[in-house]
Amino acid sequence: MEEILKVEGLSKTFTLSRKQQKIEHTAARRKTAVDNLSFDAYRGEIFGLLGPNGAGKTTTLRMLATLIRPDSGDAWLDGCSVVSDPETVRGKIGFLTSELKLEDFFTPNYLFDFFSRLHGVDEATCAQRKAAMFSRFGIDRFAEVKVANLSTGMKQKLSLVISLVHDPEVIIFDEPTNGLDVLTARTVTDYLQELRAEGKTIILSTHIFSLVERLCDRVGVIIDGRMIACGPLAEVCDGLSIEDRFFEMYKEVKGGEE
Amino acid sequence: MKKNNTWTIISKEFARFFGDRQLFFTTVIMPGLLIYVIYSLMGNGIQKMITEGQDETVCLTVQNMPQSMAPVLNAIDSSLVVVEQPFTDDDIAQLEDKEINAVLLRFPEGFDQLAIPEPGQPVPNVEIYYNSTNNASSRVYHTLSTMLGNYNRPFTVNMPQSEEQRFDQASEESIGAMIWSKMLPMLIIMMLFSGVMAIAPSSIAGEKERGTIATLLVTPMRRNELALGKIISLSGIALLSGISSFIGIALSLPKMVSGEGVDYADLGFHYTTADYFALLLVIFASVLIMASAVSILSALAKDVKNAGTMVTPFMLVVMLAGLLPMFQNGAAESLLVYFIPFYNSIEVMVAVFAHEMQWMPVIVTVASNAVYTGIAVWVLTRMFNSEKVMFSR
Known part of the structure; x- marks a missing residue:
């Protein structure tokens, strides 16, 4: 198997504001979100980062997407460092999270062309990909409708399509089905499997066990910013369901605390 | 070679602006139209007050x-x-x-x-x-x-002996120029600033607030291209707004000053091509630096409302600088003055309108503003790279 992503000793600490200190019930000014995280991902697989809310999954993915810089450690995507060569890395990935929004004012047609230009996609390829993607997700009928007037499900499908305008080798999805209606969620998960079949690598974060079981080839379990277990799904589960195995690990780390 | 995305950003900002009829109307059409209507009404009102009853027996x-x-x-x-x-x-x-x-x-x-x-x-x-x-x-x-x-006074004061005799030795042209040089720089600066204010907070702080800036930041575009694209597009739009206001003033000033059908030349408003060129250069330079400064403040802000609050004190300072020509005679002579951002533009405008334009201050002003804009692009690039600035809530 060809390694496409290598993560080594990735760490990130945030300074808490007074408000955040109150919310977190802590007197500490700094919080370690990701602590010396290492893992690999291979071409043509779906790798899932599984963990509870606040475990550090989103922070990890944001570092991989070069939106934030790690305090220490590094990650290499297809040989390019997220720390020293972030622009090249951004050209190789498609990143999708609910935090990323599209401008309401523009139409899907305009946005596809605009992001294609930013990614350096030539016009002919852009037109070809647009036709295929819009047709695949049923956006073609709404191509000239402003984003503001699209349904929530259609906006989410459009966000997915826009994140893939440049046909990236690695797709990073933060909670891919979060907030989606059942139909859109199914469309997305089916599409992730199609992408894997095409040889793309997908890194996703989730806290939904069924999603991991259905989609992921390999999984990394993160609790409190640390990688507790990482490997093929069957190996990590060790004969149990992923849900039971996760709670076993969680109790081990937290000492029975839930 | 990697493609430069500055123009892609500029074209997107222009598409956003020109595609939004309401925004275009309120930013470009309305300022000029309102100024023309208000000044004309005021001028006509004043004229009416002055002339009413003049022909009545x-x-x-x-x-x-x-x-x-x-x-x-x-x-x-x-x-x-x-x-x-x-x-x-x-x-x-x-x-x-x-x-x-x-x-x-x-x-x-x-x-x-x-x-x-x-x-x-x-x-x-x-x-x-x-x-x-x-x-x-x-x-x-x-x-x-x-x-x-004056009846039965032993002498009279300044009683002309002929129509040609003048006692005030200032020419009509220089009196007009003095009025323009005190009034127009402030008006131009205020209008340009209003144009920047109308769009800059929404363009950067608005994108942060709506979450659309992050979508841009995950593309391979270089941050300096984003910064430059934003500043140039904002400057262009602000310039349009400023031109609209300027046309409004130009058309309504004769009515304001002395009634309809007045020739600008009668009011000392006849400037050379060189004057207009210098004015255009300095207006470009002013808009660039205004857009840069407001963009930086806007990038620091959490949302559009916060950006408005942050920019207001800055606007007051710029307005104050615009008021200074009212209390001075002619433009500053020291070249050092022309290194002070914002104020340098005002001083050049004073010189142009007072028919005292010299090229060295114009060059210093344009060059220094270009350098300041370059610094601002660098700062804004750093800010686009800073997760604290871009993603703090």
Whole structure:
């Protein structure tokens, strides 16, 4: 198997504001979100980062997407460092999270062309990909409708399509089905499997066990910013369901605390 | 070679701006239109106040007309009908009720024979009854009071002996230029700033607030391309807004200053091509630095509302700088002044409008503003790279 992503000793600490200190019930000014995280991902697989809310999954993915810089450690995507060569890395990935929004004012047609230009996609390829993607997700009928007037499900499908305008080798999805209606969620998960079949690598974060079981080839379990277990799904589960195995690990780390 | 995305960002910002009819109307059309309508209405109103009653016939009733005054009063104005007769309290009441277009003038009896009183002695009193809310009556009153105030003086001051004789040695052109140089720099700066204010907070802080900036930041575009694209597009739009306001002022100024159909040249508004070129250069340079500064503040802000709050004190400082020419004579001579951002542009505009433009201050201003804009692009690039600035809530 060809390694496409290598993560080594990735760490990130945030300074808490007074408000955040109150919310977190802590007197500490700094919080370690990701602590010396290492893992690999291979071409043509779906790798899932599984963990509870606040475990550090989103922070990890944001570092991989070069939106934030790690305090220490590094990650290499297809040989390019997220720390020293972030622009090249951004050209190789498609990143999708609910935090990323599209401008309401523009139409899907305009946005596809605009992001294609930013990614350096030539016009002919852009037109070809647009036709295929819009047709695949049923956006073609709404191509000239402003984003503001699209349904929530259609906006989410459009966000997915826009994140893939440049046909990236690695797709990073933060909670891919979060907030989606059942139909859109199914469309997305089916599409992730199609992408894997095409040889793309997908890194996703989730806290939904069924999603991991259905989609992921390999999984990394993160609790409190640390990688507790990482490997093929069957190996990590060790004969149990992923849900039971996760709670076993969680109790081990937290000492029975839930 | 990697493609430069600055133009992609500029075209997106322009598409956003020109595609939004409401935004385009409020930013580009409305300022010019409003300024034209308001200034024209104000000008017409002032003109009306000044000219109303000028052609109306006024009856000047004179009681105890002195012989010496009769020819003078009869020669005042063709619209003035002089009637020599006594008047009563009823006539005064009619004047109060605006029933008559009149002025009532009462001289003491034997006015011509009255000796000039010694200093400290009571002086004879001439009574002029008029109604100040009636323009015609008020006009005649002012003429009479000025004329009578000068009556029997041992000398006159600046009484022209011929039509050509002038006492004020300032040319009409230089008087006009002085007025323009005190007034227009502030107006231009304010309009350009308003243009920047109308769009910059929404363009950067708005993108942060809506979460769309992060979508841009995960593309391979270089951050300096994003910064430069934003600043250039904001400058272009602000410039359009400024031009609209300027056209509004240019069209309404003659009405404001002295009525319709006035030639600008009569008001000293005749500038050379070099003057206009210098003005254009300095306006470009000003808009660039304004857009840069507001973009930086806007990037620091959490949302559009916060950006508005942060930019307001800065706007006050710029307005204050715009007011300074009101209290000075001509442009600054020291070249060092032309290194001060914002103020340098104002000083160049003062020089241009005062017909004192020199190229060195213009070059220093444009060059220093270009350097400051370069620094601002660098700062904004750093800010786009900073997760604290871009993603803090």
